[in-house]
Amino acid sequence: MTSTVPVSPIRLAEGSALQAVLLDMDGTLVDTEGFWWEAERDVFAELGHELDDAWRDVVVGGPMTRSAGYLIEVTGADITxxxxxxxxxxxxxxxxxLGVPLMPGAGKLLAELTAAAVPTALVSASHRRIIDRVLHSLGPSHFALSIAGDEVARTKPHPDPYLIAARGLGAEPARCAVIEDTATGVASAEAAGCRVVAVPSVxxxxxxxxxxxxxxxxxxxxGFLRKLITVTN
Known part of the structure; x- marks a missing residue:
């Protein structure tokens, strides 16, 4: 199990300006954004409310408190x-x-980063209980650490999660490549000063x-990620 604290000293990536790779989880590495919407839709149906599909773009990629708060507001559901x-x-x-499907190319990329000993962190707005369950499908050995949304004072779109991840790996944010699938996650990574690869999901x-x-x-x-980082020592 990974955590916000590395279990051993991190050796930074050599051979290029790239020092570390930071990856989002839902919709980026695992095909679970639809699972979240299904969960939201089913829970609200039990509360007597039907969710409008147009709201999906509003809640995707954000912290649980923001998404849940928005849905309570727009539905008027009687729940805290x-x-x-x-x-x-x-x-x-x-x-x-029941199983978590990986996004196309996710397994291959993680294996390549691990084989090259590139420091890698999982940075998610999901809670720790969810991250640890998904890590069983992703392979916890691929990540030196992970950052959960309920373990930081301010999660995405604030820069804090990516700043904490970079610091935990001993890397400079400007020399970290971030992979994200939502505008909220992209905003977080860019505010932290990282270079971003966006792979839109929803x-x-x-x-x-x-x-x-x-x-x-x-x-x-x-090779693609190394070319993104042009910062020199």
Whole structure:
């Protein structure tokens, strides 16, 4: 099991300006964004409310408190935020217990980073209980550490999760490549000063300075990530 604290000293990547790779989880490495929407839809149906599909783009990629709070507000559901958070995590955890499909190219990329000894962190807005369950499918040995949304004072879109991950790996944010699938995650990584590869899952993400948009992780390998980092010592 990984955590926000590395279990051993981290050796930074050699041979290029790239020092570390930081990856989002839901929708980036594992095909679970749809699972979250299913959990939200089912829980609210039991509360007597039907969710509008248009709301999906609003809640995707954000912290649980923001997404759940928004859905309570727009539906008028008679439930507190803490109560809803527990219900959603329980429903999602039950769903992923049946298996978590990896996104195309995710397994190959993680294997390449591990083989090259590139320091890698998992940075997610999901809670620790969810991350640890998904890590069984991803392979915890691929990550030196992981950052959970309920372990930081401010999660995405704030820069804190990526700043904490870079610091935990002993890397400079500007020399970290981040892979994200949502605008919320991209905003977090860019605010931290990292170079971003966006792989949109639910909603489109426009290219921008310092950001590369690809259609799939199958387009991303270590050579691709090294070329993104142009900072010199």
């Amino acid at each position: 935020l803490p109560e809803l958070t527990v219900l959603l995590n329980d429903r999602f955890e039950k769903r992923i217990g 909603a489109p993400i426009a290219p921008a300075e310092g950001r590369v948009v690809v259609g799939s992780l199958e387009e991303v390998d270590l």
